[in-house]
Amino acid sequence: MSLCANCLTLTPDTAGVPGHPALRIVDTQRRRIPRSVTVTLSTFRCSDCGAIWRYREAKDDGPQGWALLATEAANEGR
Template sequence: MKAAQSAAKDPAASREGCYSGLPLVIETGMPLCENCLSIQRDTLGAPGHPALRITDTQRRKLPGSYSETISLFHCAQCGADWRYREAKGGDDQGWALLREGAA
């Protein structure tokens, strides 16, 4: 309990690896499902889980740079929205939680 309280006092600590900076479960009180909690964030090639449904995919080639693919997913179990980014270069690749949903 103390760890959750101290993380709630420091919002930046609970947003580590978050793509959009929206509040995480500690701040919203809406729990992620067990499968979403098991997703390894910010690691290229890490698997998602079967309840994730793809909602959008965009491929783009950045001028004079690398190409990237960004896919958005929605969890049918808990309503969380995820982003998976794959690129030939750059940081911030793999899974990132965008928003928890209300199950």
């Protein structure tokens, strides 16, 4: 699992932190939690290193911002 230099600059779990130019959006989901807020989950893939990132945005106490899910290299051999 080897992240590119741009992915290494992302700060996980911090709201409002921008991504980088090689991130390409692959999915967006909006979930309405009953009696709570709407949560937006956007999934991105880095075109340089294959890393899969999710950006969570919501006005609640849950984790916000970027989270690394996987990389293409980690999924090889499966």
